[in-house]
Amino acid sequence: MTKVNTKLDRRSFLKVSALAGGGMMLSFSWLAGCKPTVEEELGLPKEWFELNSYIKIGENGAVTLYSPNPEFGSNVKTSMPMILAEELDTDWKNVWVEQADFYPERFDRQFTGGSQGIRMGWTPLRTAGATARAMLVAAAAQSWNVPANEITTSAGMLEHKGSGKKANYGEMASLAATLEVPEEVELKDINDFKIIGQSKKNVDGQKIVTGKPLFGIDHKVEGMKYAAIVHPPAFGMRLKSFDKSSVMGMSGIQDVFSINVFKDDYVQNFFDTTTFPEIIAIVGNSTWEVMQAKKNLVAEWEKAPETKIAMAGFGGNSMEVTVPAGLENSSSHKSRMAEFLKKPGTVVRKDGDPEGMFKKAAKVIERTYSAPFLAHNTMEPMNCFADVKGDRAVIYGPTQAPEFIMGTISSSLGIPRENIQINLARMGGGFGRRAYSHHMVEAALISQKIQAPVKMVYSREDDMSAGVYRPTYSATYRAALDENNNLLALHVKAGGIPESPLHANRFPAGALDNYLAESWDIPSNITIGAFRAPRSNFIAGAEQSFLDELAEEMGKDPIDFRLELLKRAETDPVGSNNDYDPKRYAGVLQLVKEKSNWSQAQSNIHRGVSAYFCHNSYVAEVVDTVIKDNKPVVESVYAAVDCGIVVNPDAAANMGEGAIVDGIGNAFFGELAFNNGAPTKTNFDTYRMIRQKESPKKIEVHFVESTENPTGLGEPLFPPVFAALANSLYKATGKRYYEQPFAPQLEMENLRM
Amino acid sequence: MAQFNLNVNGKTQQVDVDPSTPLLWVLRDHLDLVGTKFGCGIAQCGACTIHLNGTAVRSCQLPVSAAEGAQITTIEGLSENGDHPVQQAWMEHDVPQCGYCQAGQIMTAAALLQQNPNPSDEEIENAMNGNICRCGTYLRIKAAVKTASQKL
Ligand code: FES
Ligand code: FES
Numbered sequence: 001m002t003k004v005n006t007k008l009d010r011r012s013f014l015k016v017s018a019l020a021g022g023g024m025m026l027s028f029s030w031l032a033g034c035k036p037t038v039e040e041e042l043g044l045p046k047e048w049f050e051l052n053s054y055i056k057i058g059e060n061g062a063v064t065l066y067s068p069n070p071e072f073g074s075n076v077k078t079s080m081p082m083i084l085a086e087e088l089d090t091d092w093k094n095v096w097v098e099q100a101d102f103y104p105e106r107f108d109r110q111f112t113g114g115s116q117g118i119r120m121g122w123t124p125l126r127t128a129g130a131t132a133r134a135m136l137v138a139a140a141a142q143s144w145n146v147p148a149n150e151i152t153t154s155a156g157m158l159e160h161k162g163s164g165k166k167a168n169y170g171e172m173a174s175l176a177a178t179l180e181v182p183e184e185v186e187l188k189d190i191n192d193f194k195i196i197g198q199s200k201k202n203v204d205g206q207k208i209v210t211g212k213p214l215f216g217i218d219h220k221v222e223g224m225k226y227a228a229i230v231h232p233p234a235f236g237m238r239l240k241s242f243d244k245s246s247v248m249g250m251s252g253i254q255d256v257f258s259i260n261v262f263k264d265d266y267v268q269n270f271f272d273t274t275t276f277p278e279i280i281a282i283v284g285n286s287t288w289e290v291m292q293a294k295k296n297l298v299a300e301w302e303k304a305p306e307t308k309i310a311m312a313g314f315g316g317n318s319m320e321v322t323v324p325a326g327l328e329n330s331s332s333h334k335s336r337m338a339e340f341l342k343k344p345g346t347v348v349r350k351d352g353d354p355e356g357m358f359k360k361a362a363k364v365i366e367r368t369y370s371a372p373f374l375a376h377n378t379m380e381p382m383n384c385f386a387d388v389k390g391d392r393a394v395i396y397g398p399t400q401a402p403e404f405i406m407g408t409i410s411s412s413l414g415i416p417r418e419n420i421q422i423n424l425a426r427m428g429g430g431f432g433r434r435a436y437s438h439h440m441v442e443a444a445l446i447s448q449k450i451q452a453p454v455k456m457v458y459s460r461e462d463d464m465s466a467g468v469y470r471p472t473y474s475a476t477y478r479a480a481l482d483e484n485n486n487l488l489a490l491h492v493k494a495g496g497i498p499e500s501p502l503h504a505n506r507f508p509a510g511a512l513d514n515y516l517a518e519s520w521d522i523p524s525n526i527t528i529g530a531f532r533a534p535r536s537n538f539i540a541g542a543e544q545s546f547l548d549e550l551a552e553e554m555g556k557d558p559i560d561f562r563l564e565l566l567k568r569a570e571t572d573p574v575g576s577n578n579d580y581d582p583k584r585y586a587g588v589l590q591l592v593k594e595k596s597n598w599s600q601a602q603s604n605i606h607r608g609v610s611a612y613f614c615h616n617s618y619v620a621e622v623v624d625t626v627i628k629d630n631k632p633v634v635e636s637v638y639a640a641v642d643c644g645i646v647v648n649p650d651a652a653a654n655m656g657e658g659a660i661v662d663g664i665g666n667a668f669f670g671e672l673a674f675n676n677g678a679p680t681k682t683n684f685d686t687y688r689m690i691r692q693k694e695s696p697k698k699i700e701v702h703f704v705e706s707t708e709n710p711t712g713l714g715e716p717l718f719p720p721v722f723a724a725l726a727n728s729l730y731k732a733t734g735k736r737y738y739e740q741p742f743a744p745q746l747e748m749e750n751l752r753m
Numbered sequence: 754m755a756q757f758n759l760n761v762n763g764k765t766q767q768v769d770v771d772p773s774t775p776l777l778w779v780l781r782d783h784l785d786l787v788g789t790k791f792g793c794g795i796a797q798c799g800a801c802t803i804h805l806n807g808t809a810v811r812s813c814q815l816p817v818s819a820a821e822g823a824q825i826t827t828i829e830g831l832s833e834n835g836d837h838p839v840q841q842a843w844m845e846h847d848v849p850q851c852g853y854c855q856a857g858q859i860m861t862a863a864a865l866l867q868q869n870p871n872p873s874d875e876e877i878e879n880a881m882n883g884n885i886c887r888c889g890t891y892l893r894i895k896a897a898v899k900t901a902s903q904k905l
Binding site: 072073074075199201202204205206208209210211212213214215217218220226251252286287288289291292377378379380381426427428429430431457459460650651654655657658659660661662665683684685689690691692693695696698699 | 754770771774775778781782783785786787788789790791792793794795797798800827828829831835840843844847848849850851852853854855856859877878879881882883884885886887888889890891892893894895
């Protein structure tokens, strides 16, 4: 089915529905052949009636809900429709969920990242559901000639008690679709929720466990070609030349050419992060053949000079960004970062007289923490399908941020946006990596060149060496104590390559009379991007490890010490710019204390605690390790989470468990190093990922009961694990762990990793 | 190029490919069985796991020439209606996050239970250790394997 890309007034879904009338099928289905359960249960309706962009109802009562945001595993494809279904007041078992295409005229904010999907979608989705419900009620009122306010709904049924009239939504859908959109609708009282807060299974679960084509990499059309790419072997290098004849005779190879990702005059946006703006593309008849040709291709590379890039700034201005020349090494990264132990940074926050306090301190504790670059390593490597013919393009692939790449695709192809359709594939992981979607531009340019549909797939080695990494960071914490071990002042100086991880106004800022925060950064040509809880994923570990050491020095229980600081921030905050709520922060610490039985310590179990606030949510975690057969084993992890209302509790717990496993894996093993600009690891034989055996034996995720609107969840459980693990390993081994990854240091303690 | 007769999910299929082509790509590109996934290409991640005569193998390292004559089972052929006890247990525990690794996990688990219907925790961990899940669903995988073992 083709998509109708009629330009419609942007005033959200309300206007669209009035125009749409009956049964417009929007999405062209990529999943032909998959049998949806609703079809099986109710049968396919003869006609669909569209109530707004998100909702259409068949005459038989079947409901299709469009999930607007790209799905990368956080299960928004289930939880966003749950919000719609709740306010629509329909029966979940009659709901059939479809992934919406990228269609900004109809859907707001089709972006997955920053843990904001549910938070930002909460009110729009509830309103969309409630509006559709109100239109069904109005249709029933008109048909039955009774007042609308006497009609009740429940599980997809309309009822007028006075007259005894009843109908299902399907019977009223055709009339409802023609009615005026109400200007105001009432949302449910949260105590009346029937779907939100009740665990619902992943709507794609059956398709996943039976291996149905769900991902971009699975897509295929008649006459499709396959493409592989070859990019420079190191950061700071660029293409000089290549020998076409080195592969042209090979079996199944059709063409080899280079492509330029950006047009010369293109002003890049913040998400136009591409390490190698010129790459070589090899096109052929199958994935294996183009991958074989890749190995044979003879190419010459040269050192890239310093380059300047025009970057769109705020208010329509563009600024110039410099990419330095040079082949960088991890050893020199470390020494350059270490220079900031002595050099000052930029002061980003100062309360009281921290310098004075350090001068008169009886004792100063100073500790430096660091972490390496990390690769996202989504399980599904970067790939994309593109079909560009003449002045039209269809792109289907994994992206978290279609809006951010649309302009780039349009500029690079020289095709107006209206003629480009981006369809959203389920992603085999994202973690921030697919907010940068230049694989889509690359596939589109390849298809444009050959004027045929193409699927481009990165090898794992391409994927791991293409950049957009989590930066490397370092942070030095200092504490001034008086002779009675009272905390006089705290100083943090943090930075990284190429960005600083510091959030200067977060806890413990606001809880200390004398506080100094300094920030620095070092430029690099190694590209970085958002990685699950950017910046927080490092600074939380440093800060919460330091607070643990400080509590010990001061002779305090680590939870009590944090609670004391939070009490101070609550009752008598220092400064006015503290971006956390101390009460909710303390709430998760208290909950984790209770759930982990913190007060009942067991002698052979080594416990560490940590708490952090990010993405509008509060998380505290306790990690228990034991040493078994000379091996540190994470026995249990307890997490307490305050993210407001939880839409889909079991799926939320699943994601929380995943974030904890991810954190433990990266704390133990995660590391990407560089030698002369080239990543030293390019596949899973050397880049160690956490596996089943190293996974915690038990994880409990507890949610604070809340009536607050939902906040972030995909990221907030990740940052605190690093310190909870480090603090627990300290108890287990008597050694503090300042440098990630921990595994090499644990091995030096004669432990097996 | 050479012709190969493959027995995939109980059906004989003919393909004309280079003999060195890994079975993974034959399944995905030539037979349109895309449930078997590409993750690393070097037998490190398990995303491409299939059954060869009932044993779990990495199809990215198995040349098509070595698969001729063997019974090949992919995720699509694990059960007729998607109701293999392992698949059911996966649904019950709502294991997947992104879902990309799960076909490989399920194929490894099904082969394990075929050989050892009642594995201990340690045996499950050992058998499943070759399958990376970047989303970190390991605990649910383990729980689902146990549930499936009770139903077998
Ligand atoms: S793709 Fe075969 S083991 Fe990773
Ligand atoms: S569910 Fe995403 S890799 Fe396993």
